Amino acid sequence: MTVENAELLERLNEKEQSLEGLLKKTLAAQEEERRRLARELHDETSQILAAIMMNIDVVDRQLQSRKPYRARLKAVKALAEEAARNLNKVLLDLRPALLDELGLVEALRWYVSQMQEVWGLPVTIQAKKMPRLPEHVEMAAFRIAQEAVANAVRHGAPRSIRMKVAAPDGTVRVEVEDDGSGFDVAGAMAKARTGEAVGLLGMIERAELLGGRLEVQSQPGKGTRISAEIPIGGG
Ligand SMILES: Nc1ncnc2c1ncn2[C@@H]1O[C@H](COP(=O)(O)OP(=O)(O)OP(=O)(O)O)[C@@H](O)[C@H]1O
Ligand SMILES: [Mg+2]
Structure with a gap:
């Protein structure tokens, strides 16, 4: 047995x-x-x-x-x-060229500034300086932040979107918080598993593939917070 x-x-x-x-x-x-x-x-x-x-x-x-x-x-x-x-x-x-050239923090700063200046979106960023990380870690963190902001803009109609990036103790942390409409996480996940949407699941998969994790906190009427933590040596 x-x-x-x-x-x-x-x-x-x-x-x-x-x-x-x-x-x-x-x-x-x-x-x-x-x-x-x-x-x-x-x-x-x-x-x-x-x-x-x-x-x-x-x-x-x-x-x-x-x-x-x-x-x-x-x-x-x-x-x-x-x-x-x-x-x-x-x-x-499609391709944040700055990510290759300047690394995660500068690429995200640039992304946020574009969203603000060119598209008039209420995004801010608070980023701590960090050394260059392995390419796949930078890419995963960037894509997670990007999808989180895209979701907030597309679905939440928030007054503000706050992004935080830091790399404490061998991990990189990305947090995106919006004060928009919020949503029913369990319902959205169920929908995601049918293959109807790929955003949330994709973010989770990116984090988990590198040995990290991603948390989605949201409630209708209460805004949304996405927090990801990825070990720098992972994957
Ligand atoms: N920040 C947010 N504010 C409000 N609703 C959200 C937010 N993020 C996700 N949602 C809800 O969760 C659903 C699933 O999100 P997900 O990113 O998986 O799919 P999508 O954005 O609809 O499509 P895509 O596959 O293009 O990302 C969305 O359709 C939306 O209803
Ligand atoms: Mg999405």
């Missing part, structure tokens, strides 16, 4: 490990794909849009005296500007 149990347990462990391996690979492939897409969009689409806008300015100067054309041109330029703004938003979500 016990021998059989031990065998079953071992098989279960093996299965769990291969699932975990698969998940890691999927996340890595996803990041790689985002990196590629971001590079392509930046190198090509952004440049083309910039060229369109420059050309519009040139034609505009040449058309000084022809009013109707100028009005039309202005409309075209507004469209191109709108496209450029949208593209920047996509790039911001």
Whole structure:
């Protein structure tokens, strides 16, 4: 009996490990794909849009005296500007180039400043200086913070969103708190397990894959707090 149990347990462990391996690979492939897409969009689409806008300015100067054309041109330029703004938003979500260059804290500061300045969102950040962390730890922490802010903005209509980042005692901690609508966590988790939504579960999986954990605290009418803790040497 016990021998059989031990065998079953071992098989279960093996299965769990291969699932975990698969998940890691999927996340890595996803990041790689985002990196590629971001590079392509930046190198090509952004440049083309910039060229369109420059050309519009040139034609505009040449058309000084022809009013109707100028009005039309202005409309075209507004469209191109709108496209450029949208593209920047996509790039911001896809691949935070600053994460590779400057590390977690600076990348998050930059992300938050973009959200504030460009999108007028009420996000603030309180971050403690920290050394560079392993790439996958920085990426997981960044993506968790990003999804938490995205959820707050999309679902919570909060007056403020506060992000805190620090790296005490060999772990990195990310906390995102909003004073928005809040939600029923058990209900959302049940929905998530059917595959309808991937955000919350994805955040939890990212943290757990690296030996960390993530807590979702929320109640309708009481805002939301996401706190993640990831060991720096993990994964
Ligand atoms: N900060 C928040 N404030 C209010 N509701 C939230 C918040 N975060 C999550 N929710 C609720 O929990 C649900 C599940 O969130 P989750 O991130 O898993 O999925 P989603 O955002 O709907 O879709 P996606 O897969 O694109 O992330 C949301 O649909 C929303 O109802
Ligand atoms: Mg989400």
